[in-house]
Amino acid sequence: MHCFVTGAAGFIGSHLVEKLLAAGHVVTAYDNLSTGALTNLDGAISHPRFRFCTGDVLDLSNLRQEMSGVDFVFHLAANADVRFGTEQPRKDLEQNTIATWNVLEAMRTCGVRRIAFSSTGSIYGEPDIFPTPESCPFPRQTSLYGASKLAAEGLITAYCEGFGFQAYIFRFVSILGPRYSHGHVIDFYRQLREHPDRLFVLGNGNQRKSYLYVDDCIRAILKAIRIADNKVNIFNLGSDETCCVDDSIGWICEALKVEPTIEHSGGERGWIGDSPLILLDCSKIRSIGWMPTLTIRESVRQTIEFLLRESGPGSCATGAVENALAVAAK
Amino acid sequence: MHCFVTGAAGFIGSHLVEKLLAAGHVVTAYDNLSTGALTNLDGAISHPRFRFCTGDVLDLSNLRQEMSGVDFVFHLAANADVRFGTEQPRKDLEQNTIATWNVLEAMRTCGVRRIAFSSTGSIYGEPDIFPTPESCPFPRQTSLYGASKLAAEGLITAYCEGFGFQAYIFRFVSILGPRYSHGHVIDFYRQLREHPDRLFVLGNGNQRKSYLYVDDCIRAILKAIRIADNKVNIFNLGSDETCCVDDSIGWICEALKVEPTIEHSGGERGWIGDSPLILLDCSKIRSIGWMPTLTIRESVRQTIEFLLRESGPGSCATGAVENALAVAAK
Numbered sequence: 001m002h003c004f005v006t007g008a009a010g011f012i013g014s015h016l017v018e019k020l021l022a023a024g025h026v027v028t029a030y031d032n033l034s035t036g037a038l039t040n041l042d043g044a045i046s047h048p049r050f051r052f053c054t055g056d057v058l059d060l061s062n063l064r065q066e067m068s069g070v071d072f073v074f075h076l077a078a079n080a081d082v083r084f085g086t087e088q089p090r091k092d093l094e095q096n097t098i099a100t101w102n103v104l105e106a107m108r109t110c111g112v113r114r115i116a117f118s119s120t121g122s123i124y125g126e127p128d129i130f131p132t133p134e135s136c137p138f139p140r141q142t143s144l145y146g147a148s149k150l151a152a153e154g155l156i157t158a159y160c161e162g163f164g165f166q167a168y169i170f171r172f173v174s175i176l177g178p179r180y181s182h183g184h185v186i187d188f189y190r191q192l193r194e195h196p197d198r199l200f201v202l203g204n205g206n207q208r209k210s211y212l213y214v215d216d217c218i219r220a221i222l223k224a225i226r227i228a229d230n231k232v233n234i235f236n237l238g239s240d241e242t243c244c245v246d247d248s249i250g251w252i253c254e255a256l257k258v259e260p261t262i263e264h265s266g267g268e269r270g271w272i273g274d275s276p277l278i279l280l281d282c283s284k285i286r287s288i289g290w291m292p293t294l295t296i297r298e299s300v301r302q303t304i305e306f307l308l309r310e311s312g313p314g315s316c317a318t319g320a321v322e323n324a325l326a327v328a329a330k
Numbered sequence: 331m332h333c334f335v336t337g338a339a340g341f342i343g344s345h346l347v348e349k350l351l352a353a354g355h356v357v358t359a360y361d362n363l364s365t366g367a368l369t370n371l372d373g374a375i376s377h378p379r380f381r382f383c384t385g386d387v388l389d390l391s392n393l394r395q396e397m398s399g400v401d402f403v404f405h406l407a408a409n410a411d412v413r414f415g416t417e418q419p420r421k422d423l424e425q426n427t428i429a430t431w432n433v434l435e436a437m438r439t440c441g442v443r444r445i446a447f448s449s450t451g452s453i454y455g456e457p458d459i460f461p462t463p464e465s466c467p468f469p470r471q472t473s474l475y476g477a478s479k480l481a482a483e484g485l486i487t488a489y490c491e492g493f494g495f496q497a498y499i500f501r502f503v504s505i506l507g508p509r510y511s512h513g514h515v516i517d518f519y520r521q522l523r524e525h526p527d528r529l530f531v532l533g534n535g536n537q538r539k540s541y542l543y544v545d546d547c548i549r550a551i552l553k554a555i556r557i558a559d560n561k562v563n564i565f566n567l568g569s570d571e572t573c574c575v576d577d578s579i580g581w582i583c584e585a586l587k588v589e590p591t592i593e594h595s596g597g598e599r600g601w602i603g604d605s606p607l608i609l610l611d612c613s614k615i616r617s618i619g620w621m622p623t624l625t626i627r628e629s630v631r632q633t634i635e636f637l638l639r640e641s642g643p644g645s646c647a648t649g650a651v652e653n654a655l656a657v658a659a660k
Contacts, residue, residue, distance in 0.1 A: 101420070105420075108419070134468065138465055139468060144488045155423070155477050158603070159474075272492050273488070273491060
């Protein structure tokens, strides 16, 4: 089929593009390159079934033009960082909610009826039930990011009812792996490259989160689309384990061979809208025969390995990167 | 306190304004008069504690200017008709979601921190649980209207978390009473005024809905604000009974003294996004000491009485309006 991928030059988007091409599909990639990078698509760019369009999801007429003849839309373009909602309160509304409306409208006018959407476990806010199932009690939003994704989900499901769309909505935990570009692992990595002797941590370090490796994430998406066939198909996507921020710091420091003094900002939440605990009930996606292949620890390790490869030799402790690369490659 | 009411010239807004003035508050009314009417504010317009501003909630700078010095915002301005979402897919997004973001941003920059919001039972989509409680399982949207109000609720609760707002969110059933301006009662009334011998009904007539009289609605809102004091206070607002469309038709025809041939379009839903059954669990709002005073039947009857008074003598069956007025006034 002819797939249209928004946010195709981003972390998850670029992995999806590669898998879609490998599965024999035609791929039109759409990205404004504001946070994505063409280098993420190095493995796809010269493929005969691949086409790249520089374009913004806020540009409805361009979206319409590029989407013509498409069978399936993977809508991944988004402001993906939950932390800065209160500093830029319009960003999530525009880039996540209004952008999703644009994608849906372009689809409607182009006659495209199938969509997969990258939602987030953040839309559960601070739930009372762990692991949190897709059908948990009506959640209350605690971040502008979560609110913007909730709004996007609402639009998508309303388009399913109103215009005969079929949707696959994936509520992700944080995703790790090669080309990973934001989140706590990269923040800690960057801090430790700059000053290997100290690390500043938002919150008390006890926030517990679930993570998933990007390849496992893409396999789940493609499997769900192949197997599930309701009008609206909603899946949590995560692993059945959690790790706390301090665990993760231990693995990162081990890989980098550094022993920094750790300073916590304190509090159960790292920032406004941060969740002290994220653990999704993934029994629904597991029931169709998917399971993750990498543990969280291994996902963190592979992510650090990627960051080290990408950055090349640098500071950390003298010679630490080379050692770390050797360790990480084991 | 100094109250700012968006949609103040509308059906519910104008009743709220009167009650706020009667309770001794200062009221700034904000309305673009697109569907509201200044005549709805006849009882308020010359009051010394009342000020009217013609303005659009999509005009953020004007909102900011008019909101200066306000203590509490009642945000009622909205596209309130659930039926036409698929014909004008951008309308709900703009007038309900983006408009609510504007109201929140104006509040934030003006230092206003308390908001009451008119949400809707439509955000439950087609729930599995009846009566439907506020904490029912994560709902799926079936209308662009519901999706836009869900998005607005998400924004409001995220502003509570992010910016220290306090919110009162009311999920209404359909409201009836004087100045009522859209919905099935007025549709049937207009049809019967034009041709008293026949009535066209969307759906099979068995859709069951709950309704609430406008005075009961306003009393509930003001009581909740007085008594509830959480950061986020969400209340269903309806009655504990339902009536089906055909019941309602019977009461309307009785009041108008007409006996039309009734033609149903058929189907469980009157239009795309219509709910075959709406019945909200209102035990939460009842637990703070509120209960409705009028039955649905009486609410329909009073609404017809208002419509008859407003329209004056006209067609229906010859002389029927005069008779109907006499009947309705009983």
